Amino acid sequence: MPRFFWIIMALIGGGLILLVTSGDRGTTLGIESDAFARTLYLGIWGVVLGASIFATRVPLGDVARNLAIWLFIILLLVAGYQYRYELQDVASRITAGIVPGSPLSVGADGQTVRLDMGMDGHFAARAEVDGATILFLVDTGATTTVLNARDAAAVGIDVDGLSYSIPVSTANGMARAARASVDEIRLAGIVRRGMTVLVAAPGSLDRSLLGMNFLGSLSGFDVRGDVMILRD
Template sequence: MSRLFWIIIAIIGGGLILLVTSGDRGTVFGIDDSVFARTLYLGVWGIVLAASIIATRMPLGDIARNIAVWLFIILTLVAGYQYRYELQDVASRITAGIVPGSPISIEGGSAVRLDKRGDGHFGARAQVDGATVHFVVDTGATSTVLTAADAGRAGIDVATLSFRVPVSTANGIARAAATSVDSITLGPIERNGLAVLVAAPGALGQSLLGMNFLETLAGFEVRGDVMILRD
């Protein structure tokens, strides 16, 4: 082992001397300095790896199998990193198929896709102060409106609210109370300190994601049964 150590030191030392003495030429034996330095670095590690393999005295078949396994693991990790956004999209699509209204992250996480539900509305499964809320996206609603039940699960004390704001619902005019939430998160899109309305208990069947949220986006569009929200 001590002999191997001194051999490696000699190689590194010789390579460094050649790099230093190359001066302004920028080449060593006709090879660019940076390429020579990289080759020297990889060569030293190759010697160390080869010596370690030889020292184990394992059968060549076992060595080849272990190297193949590690190469497969490394290539899998590299491929997973390179295609991380595509894999996220696949995972989002699977989740959306299982849980209606789940946002699908697209375009590298800068946009969200929502699919139209069976009832013809676009649903959005979002987090309001950590609580899951199933919204209907309503471009006709000026404000985002929470049902009393959703507001309670998000930590809002509904009993202390004053329901004085008139809002239009499918069942006519209802009363709501003005308040705010710390955050609304829809996939990779998050908005903080958003003003919302809380409908009086029993006045609203489902929470509405209104224009005061949509207008904070870079844009949104509808393509048939798909809605795209861009941050």
């Protein structure tokens, strides 16, 4: 068999003999036995790897370059895993800047949500209502959450079958609305089920309003400059 094989076997055998004969002393050749065993293990693998590289006769420059590339990839993966939550936060902030009203969950529990002020000076909230994505205008002056006719139809409400008999005040003046209900409103990690909403008559409301029946169900919310924080 090749001489290299017997060299490796001699190293393994010699190392094992030293570990066994060290007994209960806890050290081998003045080194802690655990550290000696790890060093022996890594050394053997280093010898095997080095011999394999030389056996392929690949230029050392190419070997060094490939090792550097793999080392960089490994370090990048480790760094990505260690900073995964921070990277998620950065990605959410970028999304919030690109897509108006995108909520940003603050904290691992998802029960604190951040909304950034839009270019128009208002706070918007992109929420899921019965599976449909609705862009709400956050309106602390609205007693009830109001859906415009277009968003109500997207949610699955029969807009044509409603009776618009409830007067409501909008930015365009007084309008008529109908009472309805939705199974779920989900804003990031904040979820409310079985909520009553109003549906504005077709053509009377441009944007749906996230009102106080949702905001008032939270433990608190406040505005800090151009940021609104919602706490479940």
